Amino acid sequence: xxxxxxxxxxxxxxxxxxxxxxxxxxxxxxxxxxxxxxxxxxxxxxxxxxxxxxxxxxxxxxxxxxxxxxxxxxxxxxxxxxxxxxxxxxxxxxxxxxxxxxxxxxxxxxxxxxxxxxxxxxxxxxxxxxxxxxxxxxxx
Numbered sequence: 001x002x003x004x005x006x007x008x009x010x011x012x013x014x015x016x017x018x019x020x021x022x023x024x025x026x027x028x029x030x031x032x033x034x035x036x037x038x039x040x041x042x043x044x045x046x047x048x049x050x051x052x053x054x055x056x057x058x059x060x061x062x063x064x065x066x067x068x069x070x071x072x073x074x075x076x077x078x079x080x081x082x083x084x085x086x087x088x089x090x091x092x093x094x095x096x097x098x099x100x101x102x103x104x105x106x107x108x109x110x111x112x113x114x115x116x117x118x119x120x121x122x123x124x125x126x127x128x129x130x131x132x133x134x135x136x137x138x139x140x
Contacts, residue, residue, distance in 0.1 A: 014059070022052060069137055085137050092132035093125055100124055 025048035033041025061071055072078030073086035104121040108114050 018052075018056075025049075025052065070133060081140065085133065085140060088136045089129055089133035092136075093129045096128050097125060100128075 026045070029041050029045035029048060031041070032044055061067065067075075067077070069078065069082050069085070073082040076083070078086075100121060104117045107117045
């Protein structure tokens with residue numbers, strides 16, 4: 001299924017929102033670099049840059065002529081089947097979030113580096129979501 005309607009209806013509004021978001025991220029990051037503890041400002045600037053780049057890629061992918069099943073479901077432009085597949089995949093992630101978080105908490109209590117455990121927890125939850133979406137999409 002390809003999208004048959006224009007998803008980007010007001011490009012000027014989108015550019016304005018992007019510019020305001022970029023200004024807010026840079027301003028907050030510079031403020032935290034000056035007055036925040038440690039490398040908090042650097043972390044916010046780097047994370048914000050990655051987030052803005054990924055948001056740009058997402059907007060570019062959605063505004064093209066064809067979109068994948070996941071893209072249509074995630075942006076709420078898909079049909080009922082795609083919405084149902086996404087809902088079921090997110091339900092699987094929700095079911096596994098508690099045990100995965102419990103394992104991460106135990107790992108931190110046993111002395112593992114907190115940053116590494118939280119990174120692995122996030123990557124694992126994203127991987128569970130991707131696998132669940134693929135499996136449910138194939139079966140339905």
